[in-house]
Amino acid sequence: MSAVLAPRPAAAADPLAAIRDLVRRELAPKVIDIDTKAEYPEAFLRALGRAGGFAGAVSPGHGGNGRGLVHTIGVMEEVAKTCLSTGFLVWCQTAVARYIELSDNDAAKRAYLPRLATGELLGGTGLSNTMKSSDEIEAYRLTAERVAGGYVVNGVLPWVSNLGPGHVFVTGCPVAGEDGLAFLVVECAAPDFKLVECAHFVALDGTRTLACHFKDTFIPEARVLAHPGASAAYLRRIKPGMILAQMGMGLGLVDACAEMMRQSNRTHAHVNAFLDDQADDVESALAAARDATYALAAALDADPSADVVLDVLKLRLAGGELALRAANAALLHMGAKGYLLRSPAQRRLREAYFIAIVTPATKHLRKEIARLEARGAHPAGAAA
Numbered sequence: 001m002s003a004v005l006a007p008r009p010a011a012a013a014d015p016l017a018a019i020r021d022l023v024r025r026e027l028a029p030k031v032i033d034i035d036t037k038a039e040y041p042e043a044f045l046r047a048l049g050r051a052g053g054f055a056g057a058v059s060p061g062h063g064g065n066g067r068g069l070v071h072t073i074g075v076m077e078e079v080a081k082t083c084l085s086t087g088f089l090v091w092c093q094t095a096v097a098r099y100i101e102l103s104d105n106d107a108a109k110r111a112y113l114p115r116l117a118t119g120e121l122l123g124g125t126g127l128s129n130t131m132k133s134s135d136e137i138e139a140y141r142l143t144a145e146r147v148a149g150g151y152v153v154n155g156v157l158p159w160v161s162n163l164g165p166g167h168v169f170v171t172g173c174p175v176a177g178e179d180g181l182a183f184l185v186v187e188c189a190a191p192d193f194k195l196v197e198c199a200h201f202v203a204l205d206g207t208r209t210l211a212c213h214f215k216d217t218f219i220p221e222a223r224v225l226a227h228p229g230a231s232a233a234y235l236r237r238i239k240p241g242m243i244l245a246q247m248g249m250g251l252g253l254v255d256a257c258a259e260m261m262r263q264s265n266r267t268h269a270h271v272n273a274f275l276d277d278q279a280d281d282v283e284s285a286l287a288a289a290r291d292a293t294y295a296l297a298a299a300l301d302a303d304p305s306a307d308v309v310l311d312v313l314k315l316r317l318a319g320g321e322l323a324l325r326a327a328n329a330a331l332l333h334m335g336a337k338g339y340l341l342r343s344p345a346q347r348r349l350r351e352a353y354f355i356a357i358v359t360p361a362t363k364h365l366r367k368e369i370a371r372l373e374a375r376g377a378h379p380a381g382a383a384a
Contacts, residue, residue: 015071018051019078031083035347038205041086042122042164045093048079049119057094058101063114068301069241070294072098073248080252084351085204087249088358092162092207095242096123099170100185102237102304103225108185111222112168124162126171126186126212127242128359134181134235135360135368142173142214144182150220151175151182157212163188163195164208170225171212172235180228181235184219192217203350237304240312243360244300247293250319250355251286257326257348258282264333277329285322289315310372317365320356327352 014020026044033039048054056071058064065071072094080087097116100108115121133140142155153173160169165188172183188195196211226234261279265272272278292315299306327349331338338345356362 015067016074016078019048019053019075022047022051022053023079023082027079027086028082031344032342034083034085034206035203036341038200040206040208041083041089044086045089045122046119048075048090049093049117053079053090054093054097054119055117057097058113058117062101062109063117064097064101069245069297070301073245073251073293073297076245076248077252077255080249081256082252084249084253084348084354085206087252088204088354089162089207091245091249092124093119093122095125095127095245096168096170098241098245099125099127099183099225099238103183103234104230105222105225107222108225112185122162122164122167124160124167124169125242126157126160126169128159129157130172130181131239131242131359132364135364135371137364137367140174142171144173144175144184144219146175146178146182147218150218150224151184153184153186153214153217153219155214157214159198159209160212161204161207161209163210163212165189165195169212172226172231175228178228181226181231182219182228183225183231183234185223185225186212186217186219187223190217190219203347204354233305240306240309241297241300241304243316244293244296244312246316246355246358247289247319250323251290251293253323253348253351253355254282254286254289254326256344257330258286260330260338260345260348261333264330264335268333268335272333275329275332277325282322282326282329286326289319289322293319310369313360313365313369313372316360317362317369320362320365323352323355 026047030041034041052065053075055065056067060066076087076090079090097113100112116123129141132138141157142153144151144153167188169186171186172181175182192215194213196213198209198211258279296308296312299308331345331349334345337343
């Protein structure tokens with residue numbers, strides 16, 4: 001009698017397989033137009049939402065998958081391997097969803113999260129000025145006044161990305177006569193609010209980055225994520241994950257640069273060997289950064305207020321520096337071919353500089369790390 005063998009367990013399904021296929025089919029053919037013609041990849045973003053690409057930032061009770069930052073960063077990394085502009089838009093979309101998810105406003109969660117999770121509704125972050133002002137880098141650009149039923153906001157935010165007439169974003173600003181900030185959901189279609197075109201950028205010009213003009217703009221209570229008395233605790237919940245999630249952009253870009261170096265070495269390894277950074281060097285640094293990123297993501301998924309802020313800042317700083325190093329190495333490996341207008345190598349170098357200057361920029365990160373270390377903060381986990 002022959003033995004009956006137990007069936008071998010099926011391999012676990014790749015949670016990012018559908019995302020990877022979507023990127024290959026629908027994003028890759030558009031990359032040059034996104035870069036050189038400032039084409040906003042709205043159709044891809046909505047398709048990505050339908051495929052579950054934004055669902056990690058939202059709890060299952062509001063239409064997400066509850067997989068948190070680990071899933072969100074993974075999606076961003078896959079997208080950024082092909083196009084950093086679109087990877088950045090994934091960060092914008094998932095960041096605004098996470099801000100709402102981590103608030104105590106159930107009305108806002110019901111109103112926005114199911115649509116943000118599927119890409120039916122698109123949105124931006126609007127917290128660059130808030131973060132820089134909180135860290136004493138620049139003055140607040142917006143002011144709010146508490147009125148019956150909500151707040152009235154005035155001022156101008158110069159650059160907010162992933163916006164459009166039907167989009168939303170979150171911002172935070174001081175409130176007249178009160179200590180602390182108000183964090184608010186802004187609907188771009190609101191009365192007394194206007195979107196204004198900005199100057200053109202050398203990279204990521206397809207990110208629909210616009211200036212936001214508030215003139216006695218009323219924000220009702222249903223769109224208030226945190227009042228001044230609760231704003232410090234709210235900012236502690238959202239800030240580490242907001243910064244860490246940007247590593248998805250850096251990891252994807254560095255991975256793509258290492259692949260370009262490998263490709264060049266098929267024909268020019270004999271001369272590329274004299275360059276300072278080799279593919280093995282970049283890939284080793286990438287592996288370490290990736291391990292640290294997902295470990296911190298898991299910690300923040302378990303507790304958004306986990307004491308890992310210094311670790312996150314140091315890792316994000318290292319990620320930006322690695323992106324510049326990898327993009328520079330890739331262009332040098334590619335040589336004259338990398339200097340052509342349609343070459344990904346020169347685009348990757350411009351994109352890497354974006355990672356180094358987007359909030360929090362390299363200088364911002366170094367300033368904040370120095371401040372925390374001077375205050376005696378100690379790392380709570382592994383950093384790169």
